[in-house]
Amino acid sequence: MRRFDCSxxxxxxxxxxxxxxxxxxxxxxDTVIAFDEAKGQIVDTIQLSTGLPSNxxxxxxxxxxxxxxxxxxxxxxxxxxxxxxxxxxxxxxPTKRIRFGASGVPDPQGKYIYTVTTEMNKLADHYExxxxxxxxxxxxxxxxxxxxxxxxxxxxxxxxxxxxxxFDISLDGKYLYQFGEKVLILNADDFKVTDRMDLAxxxxxxxxxxxxxxxxxxxxQPGMHVSLFNSSDPIVHNRVFGIGRFDLNTRQMTFDPIxxxxxxxxxxxxxxxxxxxxxxxxxxxxxxxxCEFWQIDMANDRITSAREFACRSRFSFGMSGDGQKLYVxxxxxxxxxxxxxxxxxxxxxxxxxxTTGGGLIVVP
Amino acid sequence: xxHIRAVNKKAQRIIDAVEDVVALQDQAPARPHIPxxxxxxxxxxxxxxxxxxxxxxxxxxxxxxxxxxxxxFWPAQVPDHLNNYPDWSSKxxxxxxxxxxxxxxxx
Numbered sequence: 001m002r003r004f005d006c007s008x009x010x011x012x013x014x015x016x017x018x019x020x021x022x023x024x025x026x027x028x029x030d031t032v033i034a035f036d037e038a039k040g041q042i043v044d045t046i047q048l049s050t051g052l053p054s055n056x057x058x059x060x061x062x063x064x065x066x067x068x069x070x071x072x073x074x075x076x077x078x079x080x081x082x083x084x085x086x087x088x089x090x091x092x093x094p095t096k097r098i099r100f101g102a103s104g105v106p107d108p109q110g111k112y113i114y115t116v117t118t119e120m121n122k123l124a125d126h127y128e129x130x131x132x133x134x135x136x137x138x139x140x141x142x143x144x145x146x147x148x149x150x151x152x153x154x155x156x157x158x159x160x161x162x163x164x165x166x167f168d169i170s171l172d173g174k175y176l177y178q179f180g181e182k183v184l185i186l187n188a189d190d191f192k193v194t195d196r197m198d199l200a201x202x203x204x205x206x207x208x209x210x211x212x213x214x215x216x217x218x219x220x221q222p223g224m225h226v227s228l229f230n231s232s233d234p235i236v237h238n239r240v241f242g243i244g245r246f247d248l249n250t251r252q253m254t255f256d257p258i259x260x261x262x263x264x265x266x267x268x269x270x271x272x273x274x275x276x277x278x279x280x281x282x283x284x285x286x287x288x289x290x291c292e293f294w295q296i297d298m299a300n301d302r303i304t305s306a307r308e309f310a311c312r313s314r315f316s317f318g319m320s321g322d323g324q325k326l327y328v329x330x331x332x333x334x335x336x337x338x339x340x341x342x343x344x345x346x347x348x349x350x351x352x353x354x355t356t357g358g359g360l361i362v363v364p
Numbered sequence: 365x366x367h368i369r370a371v372n373k374k375a376q377r378i379i380d381a382v383e384d385v386v387a388l389q390d391q392a393p394a395r396p397h398i399p400x401x402x403x404x405x406x407x408x409x410x411x412x413x414x415x416x417x418x419x420x421x422x423x424x425x426x427x428x429x430x431x432x433x434x435x436x437f438w439p440a441q442v443p444d445h446l447n448n449y450p451d452w453s454s455k456x457x458x459x460x461x462x463x464x465x466x467x468x469x470x471x
Contacts, residue, residue, distance in 0.1 A: 028430055029454050052434055070434060071446060287419025313413075313422045314431070332427040333458045353457045354430050 021321025026053030026358030050074025089142035271323030307343035
């Protein structure tokens with residue numbers, strides 16, 4: 001009996017000391033919550049002053065969180081060590097509104113944010129709606145310092161004509177990558193397109209997808225972008241899906257096809273040891289929608305297991321910091337936790353707040 | 365039964381073209397036209413999904429209410445929080461549980 005008690009104490013002590021990642025999510029109203037995976041509870045609430053968080057983006061060194069807010073097109077910079085807002089400002093004026101297209105990406109030095117914006121000017125008798133433009137936001141000056149036109153041939157490719165395709169950036173900050181109906185490689189200095197690749201992000205009809213997918217992927221390794229893409233041959237346009245691996249520094253990429261492209265797929269979540277990855281595939285729409293987890297062996301580019309689960313009408317997909325749990329969240333106040341090995345539902349966490357579509361940031 | 369028939373060549377070409385497209389391609393059924401923007405969607409009822417029905421809505425529907433005005437995911441008539449009612453939902457962190465705390469708005 002004494003041995004049993006000691007074992008229980010040891011287990012309890014181990015559970016208390018277990019270290020999990022911290023999840024950051026945008027929530028109503030005007031807050032970002034910090035959620036401790038190990039404790040299964042909110043450990044901090046960061047109040048924003050510029051509005052509802054619409055997109056969250058982590059810096060390459062994982063020390064800073066950049067939040068864009070929707071009400072007045074604001075930007076807030078959060079230092080993750082202290083969980084304090086260190087910089088915040090809005091881009092709107094009484095006569096000018098800025099609409100963010102893409103979620104944007106900070107440069108490696110944390111001086112600028114690169115994104116796509118649309119400007120709307122209120123004139124005396126009408127509104128003047130501009131075209132989506134590549135935009136450089138100076139965080140120190142707290143304003144837009146440069147805009148560049150989008151090439152005519154890329155207007156649709158960067159996200160349905162609204163510039164919603166997500167960005168990534170090379171470690172040296174020289175090249176930007178935009179992932180939409182094509183993959184564009186741009187010079188960060190002048191947004192000139194240096195290369196275009198005919199790879200498309202998978203379709204996500206009916207899915208929670210504010211930033212067009214990119215930020216939904218787990219990008220665990222700075223300088224690399226690993227994600228699902230669709231490709232089609234030029235003759236019969238047969239679509240196949242596969243894994244694209246981009247070395248953002250050398251601009252080299254590989255595409256390994258896996259199989260026929262499903263109707264809809266969510267972002268790719270790669271485990272920290274890079275042996276497995278997971279995605280959600282849906283068939284049907286609206287009331288007929290059915291969802292499956294797919295587990296992918298990253299060494300051999302093969303699907304190793306799949307399991308159907310009861311999905312919400314709208315949701316986002318994420319992964320725990322250690323890669324052992326899968327998260328389904330969004331459109332509500334809960335995170336459904338699934339075991340990554342068995343793909344079975346384990347538990348549900350109550351966040352006490354409805355979450356916005358800003359994404360889930362995992363900080364180890 | 366056809367209630368409309370073409371009376372000139374141009375109308376006949378439209379009918380021919382539409383039938384041809386439907387015959388050759390497995391298109392999704394036509395969806396309702398919904399103007400851009402949450403507050404411009406005057407659909408009957410509180411909320412509809414992108415097909416104009418309710419089968420695709422979240423359950424319970426209160427899960428949807430915030431994304432109807434923040435990201436405009438579904439078309440719905442909700443208060444305009446950008447211009448006129450910025451605090452209409454500020455007392456309600458979880459719409460599913462606390463929907464009684466949403467402000468009533470009388471435009």
